Amino acid sequence: MNIKHKEIIIEPQNPFANCKLDRKKYSEVLTGIIEAYSEGFVLAINNKWGTGKTTFIRMWEQDLKNNGFQTVYFNAWENDFENNPLVALMGELKALTNKPTDPAFQKILKKVSILSKHVIPIVAQSVVDKYIDTKGIKDAFVEASKGVADLFENDVNEYSNKKKSIQEFRTELSHYIANTTNGKPLIFIIDELDRCRPNYSVSILEQIKHFFSIPDIVFILSIDKEQLGNAVRGVYGSDRIDSNEYLKRFIDIEYSIPEPEKDVFYKYLYSYFNFDDFLENDSRKRHSELAYDKRSFLQFSTILFANDSVTLRQQEKIFAHSRLAMRAFGENMYLIPEVFLFLVYIKVLSEDYYYNIKSKTLSISELQEKFYAIIKNKLDEDTERSLTWLEAYLVLFYSNLIKPSSRMNNIYKYDSQVGKNTLLIESIINKNDPEKFLDIFENIERARNGGSLDLSHFINRIDLTESIIN
Known part of the structure; x- marks a missing residue:
């Protein structure tokens, strides 16, 4: 006798064979949306915790593969030990590479490397340390001001470089995806986003918007919107933030899996x-x-x-x-x-x-x-x-x-x-x-x-x- 329910087996050739909730029809609806709008968008599957989203997502992912789509599955909760989501997202994309496409992927990594660097602090600690004991207050302020000016100039230049690098990254990534997915959009599934550390969840959303908004990538976000909204308010430290409006900036289509028949x-x-x-x-x-x-x-x-x-x-x-x-x-x-x-x-x-x-x-x-x-x-x-x-x-x-x-x-x-x-x-x-x-x-x-x-x-x-x- 079973003491707990085991994970449902997803059969590669018939992924919904063991689905007891008759949900294959919903996957067909969603696949139809992807085929009709293949230029790329963000789809959120919004249901409460414990309603079977992950099982549905994994079954649907296998069905997409069976229909010739390239997919990436990323469990955000299991990977929020990584402080920079951009590293984790690029790590998942690396799984698509093979010998012919690896050079193109390495090119993308070079473009993205500058984006992952931390911004230099406006006032470097080294400036303070340099003058705190060796010069008078007046001289310290004069020299520190020079240092601040130099750092500000560096920040402006770095900003310009980053802006240019983002565009170059998107261009290279777009070419890479187009040459990797056989004319179909890449399906990038992000699961358990609402269970992550709040700042990690928000950072993933921001980076999807700024770095991955290109043709040929469809992002599927599996979320409990209420819980994700709590994370947003937690990050920005205010209950007054309209988290629903905030999330609309990132989500193009919202879908909820219908409840199964009651019996x-x-x-x-x-x-x-x-x-x-x-x-x-x-x-x-x-x-x-x-x-x-x-x-x-x-x-x-x-x-x-x-x-x-x-x-x-x-x-x-x-x-x-x-x-x-x-x-x-x-x-x-x-x-x-x-x-x-x-x-x-x-x-x-x-x-x-x-x-x-x-x-x-x-x-x-x-x-x-x-x-x-x-x-x-x-x-x-x-x-x-x-x-x-x-x-x-x-x-x-x-x-x-x-x-x-x-x-x-x-x-x-x-x-x-x-x-x-x-x-x-x-x-x-x-x-x-x-x-x-x-x-x-x-x-x-x-x-x-x-x-x-x-x-x-x-x-x-x-x-x-x-x-x-x-």
């Missing part, structure tokens, strides 16, 4: 982590109250992952941990899938809430309020019943945790005057229909299907403090 990814994860080995085990299914746990698990997964607030990476982490924790449940033990899965969900995505439950620091009403804050965007006519059942289970099992001897006594009581039970706790989901909430608790009590459990039954296994037994 696709979690069903794939369910199969990948072999949940059936436990939930569909014959010994387990012999118990009528456990026989439908698979159905409940999948139905509740639909509710939890039905919107884009949970990334693919987070879903993967939730399912991986769920499968591991499930191994600490015996074949005849209650799982209560909606409770179990929700607790893993908040352990991954709302750790403070999970810790507060575990440490028993919440009142019942606080438990309900925090629960509602998490599920309110998942609540509609179709999900109301399932989420009300989950609320009831959480209230009951938490009540059993903080007051073990009370059980249902904290939830409802028998009213002899009206001859029926009355609630002591109001539902946060169904405030206008308390009878529905009461019915759930009475059903749990009549069926005796785990009503005496408390949340430690789940938490101890989710926290891996119980031994694996299956």
